[in-house]
Amino acid sequence: MAVDPRNTSRRCPECGHIAKENRLTQEKFHCVSCGHQAHADKVGALNVLRAGLVRRNAPPA
Ligand SMILES: [Zn+2]
Numbered sequence: 874m875a876v877d878p879r880n881t882s883r884r885c886p887e888c889g890h891i892a893k894e895n896r897l898t899q900e901k902f903h904c905v906s907c908g909h910q911a912h913a914d915k916v917g918a919l920n921v922l923r924a925g926l927v928r929r930n931a932p933p934a
Pocket residue numbers: 885886887888889890904905906907908909
């Protein structure tokens with residue numbers, strides 16, 4: 874399974890919607906599709922779990 878690590882911080886953990894608009898600020902996540910809100914770090918962590926080794930192999934930001 875391939876996961877694009879670039880989307881980990883803007884992918885909704887609830888519905889899977891990916892949009893840069895989901896990431897209002899560095900800290901806040903608000904899904905424009907389902908309205909899910911969370912701390913961006915938590916969203917990133919959830920998505921990194923999915924991304925797994927792909928994320929680990931990505932170059933540092
Ligand atoms: Zn959503």
